[in-house]
Amino acid sequence: MDNRAIVKVATLPLYWHELSYLSEDEKAALGLVSLAANEVNVLTRLNLLQLREVVDDTIVDQGYWIQRSVILRIWSAKLYEFKIFIDNLCSGKTKCASKAVIDLAAKAQKAFTGAEKHSGYEIARESRNEITNHYELNPLRKNIKHLDPKSDVSICLHDIRCNSFSRLGEAVGLVGLLLRKTSSTNDVAEKAAAFESWLDWNLLASDWIDGVELDFYEEFVFKHFPDRSAIEKAYYVDPRLVGEPTKDLIPMFLRGQDK
Numbered sequence: 727m728d729n730r731a732i733v734k735v736a737t738l739p740l741y742w743h744e745l746s747y748l749s750e751d752e753k754a755a756l757g758l759v760s761l762a763a764n765e766v767n768v769l770t771r772l773n774l775l776q777l778r779e780v781v782d783d784t785i786v787d788q789g790y791w792i793q794r795s796v797i798l799r800i801w802s803a804k805l806y807e808f809k810i811f812i813d814n815l816c817s818g819k820t821k822c823a824s825k826a827v828i829d830l831a832a833k834a835q836k837a838f839t840g841a842e843k844h845s846g847y848e849i850a851r852e853s854r855n856e857i858t859n860h861y862e863l864n865p866l867r868k869n870i871k872h873l874d875p876k877s878d879v880s881i882c883l884h885d886i887r888c889n890s891f892s893r894l895g896e897a898v899g900l901v902g903l904l905l906r907k908t909s910s911t912n913d914v915a916e917k918a919a920a921f922e923s924w925l926d927w928n929l930l931a932s933d934w935i936d937g938v939e940l941d942f943y944e945e946f947v948f949k950h951f952p953d954r955s956a957i958e959k960a961y962y963v964d965p966r967l968v969g970e971p972t973k974d975l976i977p978m979f980l981r982g983q984d985k
Contacts, residue, residue: 769801846927869902
């Protein structure tokens with residue numbers, strides 16, 4: 727066991743047939759909230775495992791920045807998509823016969839107010855609409871007007887296809903968006919501040935989803951099993967499956983692949 731890492735996980739036993747007291751809408755809503763929280767947790771973890779200092783403007787640093795921004799915008803889009811789900815429940819656009827679900831959605835919508843006023847919210851919304859969940863030419867036509875003519879848009883190729891990347895795509899898609907959403911046409915510090923504000927919004931919205939999930943579980947699960955407790959168990963796992971932020975990093979390059 728010396729070469730194994732120890733991970734402790736507390737599990738609350740639960741089986742599908744035990745939720746028979748819930749309506750169809752309640753089961754579906756609980757499942758969707760849990761699904762969204764799982765996705766956000768995975769993407770949060772991936773983001774935390776790619777925090778490294780960019781030492782200079784090398785190709786490797788640019789590749790790292792691209793990898794980080796791809797994960798960030800997928801994470802951001804998932805958060806925004808969940809916000810739309812909550813809004814649609816509250817507005818009645820998504821039909822739901824459960825008053826309990828609607829009440830929880832209203833509570834979640836109210837709790838989101840702070841995140842909606844955050845400076846990173848607009849970038850989260852626009853990145854989801856323009857370059858993540860949808861691919862449209864019109865927004866990128868606007869972005870290119872803000873790029874410095876001397877912007878490096880090099881294409882970086884590698885024998886293994888998934889190790890290749892292009893500065894061109896990020897410049898037109900993300901950098902152009904960040905510059906368009908700031909007052910300056912090409913201020914590096916302002917662009918960096920916008921990026922960090924966007925990251926801060928993701929963290930804030932992730933905390934929000936965590937609270938929403940807890941509310942749903944409290945309403946639809948926990949209070950129905952007051953005598954049931956989570957059981958903690960230690961698992962011995964491959965140490966490669968356990969990482970520490972700033973110490974362990976998601977690899978940027980693969981070896982031993984044909985493609």
